[in-house]
Amino acid sequence: MIKRDYKGPIENSIEMAIEKIVNLLQYDYYLSPRSIAILLLQEDEGIRNLVKEKDAAGFSEIEQIVNNLKTYYKNPISYELAIERQNEVNDILKKAVRFAKDSISFRERLSRLLMNPVLGIPVFLLVSYFGLYKFVGQFGAGTVVDFIETNIFDKYITPFAENMVARFIPWQFLHELFIGEYGLITMAFRYAFAIILPITAFFFLFFSLIEDSGYLPRIAMLIDRTFKKIGLSGRAVIPMVLGFGCATMATMVTRILPTKRERIIATLLLALAVPCSAQLGVIMALLQHNPMALFIWAGVIGFIFLLVGYLTSKILPGDRPSFYMEIPPLRMPSLSNVIVKTYVRVKWYFKEIMPIFLWAGVLIWLGRLAKIFDFLVDILKGPLRAIGLPAEAAKAFLFGFFRRDYGAAGLYDLSAHGKLDGVQLVVSCVALTLFLPCIAQFLMNIKERGWKIGIGISVFVLFFSFSVAYVLNIVLKTLGVIL
Amino acid sequence: MSVKKIAIVGNPNVGKSVLFNALTKQYVVVSNYPGTTVEVSRGKMNLDGAEYEVIDTPGMYSLYSITEEERVTRDILIKERPEIIIHVVDAKNLERMLLLTLQLIEADLEVILVLNIMDEAVKEGVSIDVGLLEKELRIPVVPAISTAGKGIDNLKKKISEYDKKRL
Amino acid sequence: MDKKIILPLSKLDLHKKAKVSHIKTEDKAMLQRIIAIGALPNIEITLIQRFPSFVFQIGKSQFAVDKELASCIYVKAV
Numbered sequence: 001m002i003k004r005d006y007k008g009p010i011e012n013s014i015e016m017a018i019e020k021i022v023n024l025l026q027y028d029y030y031l032s033p034r035s036i037a038i039l040l041l042q043e044d045e046g047i048r049n050l051v052k053e054k055d056a057a058g059f060s061e062i063e064q065i066v067n068n069l070k071t072y073y074k075n076p077i078s079y080e081l082a083i084e085r086q087n088e089v090n091d092i093l094k095k096a097v098r099f100a101k102d103s104i105s106f107r108e109r110l111s112r113l114l115m116n117p118v119l120g121i122p123v124f125l126l127v128s129y130f131g132l133y134k135f136v137g138q139f140g141a142g143t144v145v146d147f148i149e150t151n152i153f154d155k156y157i158t159p160f161a162e163n164m165v166a167r168f169i170p171w172q173f174l175h176e177l178f179i180g181e182y183g184l185i186t187m188a189f190r191y192a193f194a195i196i197l198p199i200t201a202f203f204f205l206f207f208s209l210i211e212d213s214g215y216l217p218r219i220a221m222l223i224d225r226t227f228k229k230i231g232l233s234g235r236a237v238i239p240m241v242l243g244f245g246c247a248t249m250a251t252m253v254t255r256i257l258p259t260k261r262e263r264i265i266a267t268l269l270l271a272l273a274v275p276c277s278a279q280l281g282v283i284m285a286l287l288q289h290n291p292m293a294l295f296i297w298a299g300v301i302g303f304i305f306l307l308v309g310y311l312t313s314k315i316l317p318g319d320r321p322s323f324y325m326e327i328p329p330l331r332m333p334s335l336s337n338v339i340v341k342t343y344v345r346v347k348w349y350f351k352e353i354m355p356i357f358l359w360a361g362v363l364i365w366l367g368r369l370a371k372i373f374d375f376l377v378d379i380l381k382g383p384l385r386a387i388g389l390p391a392e393a394a395k396a397f398l399f400g401f402f403r404r405d406y407g408a409a410g411l412y413d414l415s416a417h418g419k420l421d422g423v424q425l426v427v428s429c430v431a432l433t434l435f436l437p438c439i440a441q442f443l444m445n446i447k448e449r450g451w452k453i454g455i456g457i458s459v460f461v462l463f464f465s466f467s468v469a470y471v472l473n474i475v476l477k478t479l480g481v482i483l
Numbered sequence: 484m485s486v487k488k489i490a491i492v493g494n495p496n497v498g499k500s501v502l503f504n505a506l507t508k509q510y511v512v513v514s515n516y517p518g519t520t521v522e523v524s525r526g527k528m529n530l531d532g533a534e535y536e537v538i539d540t541p542g543m544y545s546l547y548s549i550t551e552e553e554r555v556t557r558d559i560l561i562k563e564r565p566e567i568i569i570h571v572v573d574a575k576n577l578e579r580m581l582l583l584t585l586q587l588i589e590a591d592l593e594v595i596l597v598l599n600i601m602d603e604a605v606k607e608g609v610s611i612d613v614g615l616l617e618k619e620l621r622i623p624v625v626p627a628i629s630t631a632g633k634g635i636d637n638l639k640k641k642i643s644e645y646d647k648k649r650l
Numbered sequence: 651m652d653k654k655i656i657l658p659l660s661k662l663d664l665h666k667k668a669k670v671s672h673i674k675t676e677d678k679a680m681l682q683r684i685i686a687i688g689a690l691p692n693i694e695i696t697l698i699q700r701f702p703s704f705v706f707q708i709g710k711s712q713f714a715v716d717k718e719l720a721s722c723i724y725v726k727a728v
Binding site: 029030031035042044046078082085086088090092097098099105255326334344348 | 494501591
Binding site for chain 3: 076078079082083086111112115116117217220221222223224225226228233234320322323324325326327
């Protein structure tokens, strides 16, 4: 097929080595023997293992050829081969392709403006505000969720399920598995379809739009330098932005990060300091009439995000992340493609998340049956008193972990009854944000990172969130801050 | 008779998924490749009475793999032995993209080269002599704008031709 | 400054046409990334931006990379 002339002593040229290896290969790899030989010369791990298994007889001889050849080349073989291939490509293109003179198009000008930090960062903030806060948060997580909950679930599904369960299941303790405050149908299914489904659908729609327009890599390049300080690369902007939609989903998306180290750091930060849209909604509602409190809350969370990221990147072993990303031209997204993409993603997400919700439902049922809930509420009272909150907040915190609307309602009630002053409000919001957002994320951490790291992260988050709240309470009290 | 497999390969960001969606339209299954966290989409396509399984593979730059995505794509090539490989490239970046084409040809795979995003290439002043490129590479070359559905019919024609040639 | 001088891409003037002279790195994964990008010897390359990340153009493609990667690509001005 494509033969090349290589430099170097003839008997040790790459071409000779390829021929020798080809003669030693017996197994049909589907890729041509020549291709396999070239991959072996580049010391490709996967192919090496495959050949070791399938062509065990000739393997040691092959290794010898590879090692011998290496000594004759200053550069890695893959580099030499790439240069050869590039020359070949250039020869072909010289004949078949013409390039017109370069000119800088309007699109290119726009692209450069978006990558310029002076303009790019404000644009990014605007896109986040309108896309995430207004579109996904207020419209998707607010208006649409309310509509589905009140007009579909409360009116039809819940009464129907209650009716069916009452009719066909005679045992009272089993009723609670399906219906009631924490039932599989009235909570797990409802949570999944009435809350998570619309939020993720709107989020993925927004996400597919900024992805297909080519905007995402431009955010990544703007943020890389900052993210490097916390052990992540610009690429991590994707799960981090997703985290503001749903941290559980974002934890799943940390898969796109190239190293295990980056995945652990991102998972930790998502669990700790990235509030999901549900949490953001609650916090905005609680703090909206108190701009100073909102400012302190945002400052503390931002600071913790950077601090924990920085310290983790210092402690965790492994290489610094490397950043490289192609910057595609800005494009007008095709609507049909965005819709197909959103649909496929929502479907995929649901397949992954549904079992987790059902498991959470079963766990809660068991927990309540065994009176573990009351026990946990009692345990929580101590730490909450320590951070200056009334004991009543314990129920709100624990329930918030299982049902965000209950957690929110709990704090609203306390706040509305005047049981929380400004400082307590800020402290409780900080604790609530840093605390694991929900049981689904807890389970996702274990699923994605394994038992040891998953539980480790959760335990750390639990203690750390209360410690920060504790310190914040003392600082605000000592400074005599009145909010 | 077993269903023939077609693998769509190429760099990230060249419109593989759009092309995949245009070819398969429905019956799409997205799943993690066994033992990995990498997603692979599969769909069915009917063409002149023959049924194909089309696989949308994760982005790859080279057969020599460094990322998990590249390993998965290469595993698909080796283990699933697709009859036809559709290599999708960004037409305005042939300089960078044809390196993989050469590797695929070198691997003796049945390659169809799709020069995607032709509209942008034209806008950028890149003009490609498709016939000459076919002659140089000795494989079918199809210009396309997958987002606008252009070139899809031509690609389907080349796929059937490939199949007939092999019978 | 001498026009023929070979310098890392990170030090190249903005918008100045240059050609890749060679790649210098001990890190195999880094080398592979650079090959994937296509920053191979004799390829024309232009630096477009250096802050907050390095952005350069090869052919009709643009890439954003960090300083470590930009320092591995050596170029000569043309």
